[in-house]
Amino acid sequence: MNEILSKTYFSDKVVQLVVENRLIAKSRKPGNFVMIRIGEDGERFPLTISDADPVKGTITLVVQIMGVSSSKLVALEPGDSITDLVGPLGKPTHIARVGTLLAAGGGVGVAPLLPIVEAYKKAGNRVITVIAARNKDLIILEDEISKWSDELIIMTDDGSYGRQGLVTAGMEEIILREKIDECIVIGPAIMMKFASILTRKYAIPTQASLNSIMVDGTGMCGACRVSVGGKTKFTCVDGPEFDAHQVDFDEMLMRLGGYVQEERKAAEIYSQKL
């Protein structure tokens, strides 16, 4: 179980893995994630299921190398197995026919965006997608996303690919051009914060998929708590998608930094071991 069947580098830092797990492949829905643990000393961490094939019994993960855990995952080769893999977790995305959807993905957030874009397109919506990254190397899944989008805009911070500018610049251009009925944003918290400020200005209902720190992923610990509309919610069971205009992104950003020192130390120890 949990055998890695294939591994594709999208860039130095972003890797796609196809993993065998018959049950999750069958039961997962767009928006769901899994929790992963690698080795007996590993931590549990979440990754979105970016695609699945129920016939072959596989799920697809796209992971960006951040620190110890993501590095350990990427160090596995086809034929290796992931020690622990559990899911599907989180509420699935609510897919509806809304008219025109503006989907915005930043960095590795494009991976979880893909099944949502696909589902919205299949539900009969017009889908315009903006994907953004720091530079050309970090733009991922361009072809796959473009297949399910009526229009695809690519933005890079340094202008090395697509247009130069932040994701919000691309989004605002579309918003000013045509009527957008709904918006979904997935990416780094800071990107979601500014995207959400933008769509609030234009009163466009917006969903954001939050990537808070998790331990169990099943609602047991509260590590993933966020404030939404002034109430405390657990991202893993109440989310991960929430009404972006209600999310307290500043608090979320603060909480994401909660273990920075410990993580830095762990990364140092890990790199010494290599």
Place this chain on the structure above:
Amino acid sequence: MSLNPEHLKEERSQLWRAELRSKIKNKERMFIPRVKMPELAPALRVKHQDKEVNMGLLLDQALTEASRCMDCVNPTCIEGCPVNINIPKFIKYIEQGDILQAAATLKETNALPAVCGRVCPQEKQCEARCFYVDKTDKPAVAIGHLERFAADYERNSGKTNIPFTAKSNGIKVATVGSGPAALSFAGDMVKAGYDVTVFEALHEIGGVLKYGIPEFRLPNSVVDFELDILKRMGVKFETNYIVGRTATFDDLREEGYQGFFIASGAGLPRFMEIPGENYNGILSSNEYLTRVNLMGAASDAMDTPIFKGKYVAVIGGGNTAMDSVRTALRLGAHRAMIIYRRSEAEMPARIEEVKHAKEEGVEFMTLCNPLEYFADEKGHVNGMRLNRMGLGEPDASGRRRPMPIDGSEFELDVDLVVVAVGVSPNPLVPSCLPDLKVTTWGTIVVDEDKMQSSISEMFAGGDIVRGGATVILAMGDGRKAAENMDLYLQNKLSSLTQK
């Protein structure tokens, strides 16, 4: 079975028991002082997260303590045990020096004796119903210590006895969760010949026994040993499997499962919803204990990080709060404080845990209630504001209601806060079974005599029914559910064959 008075009488009248009784006069037995559990010295134990505080009885201590038990005609102690261990029988085996038989007696009705011997609130259960407590002013027979002794002795003897299992009947049943309720259910059902699979969401089997209760009270190796016995009896274990998510109940029915025992626990942590509670460095006790116990975060060799606070406040007065505060001490806290809004008399924690915590240097700030937290510029908690409480009239629970005292507010420096104010039932299972009857608190409604839920092939027990109780009550539920699911499935089967 064990509660059947005829059966008890018959066993009591066996020659070896009669002979043992005649060896020492009851009067003499009554003058033997109750044994004291040997403990690791406080100064030493606070340095080790993984060293057990209670060290277990020595053989001669156990033999002497066993001889205190009168082998009563009417052993009321058994009624105090939710899994009805035949207490005099196992104790008399110890007195006779046949410790392995004592262990076998425990396992007739208790799948986890080494666990219960350690964590049962014996003083409120079997020992509270002991003859000594009922009829004399002497302390009860140390039933829990003896239970632990026998189970540990067997474990260390290398001669583990695997309980007898009936011939397989081929009927598949499943548990949802792997805490004590599920494990005792699984033990009884596999004995009766069922094909039992235990499904667990986490990567480890054991529920709270693994992720909650710390090593210094219940080593994981003890739990693993008892799990291994269940495995050898034929129970199957599936980790990383969330029933209702990974697969639905319908999927499992299709795979041939005919009965389900829902024992998914009360895993949802509650917070107080006061200002600043989401600052970094403020954790639920579940998060804190899970990081340390399940994920091994106290060790640098493990990837999971943990805040090692110097000034630690733990909010609450239950076992969970005690376990958290004692863990904080062991991870290097200068000050480890219990903050509890009632007085010590109302604390739900086991007396032993409170005593141990005090010996280790935990500060008890009772009749205090948190109002607000403060943080540094990075959002890490650095202080809290509290007020003092007085006790008013008794409330619905019979405990005196704490009332804030005007003008009593004060502040405290803290860099780690663990919130241990209770848990709610895990909503995962009820949320995927719309026909399942639940209370307004989210606990599953069952017929108390049978533990059967509103869906007839689904039984439930443990914290998901009781909303937070004890290991042994959960195990009692598991046994009751096993007995009644067996009846239910056999009835169903025979009515099918009659047709």
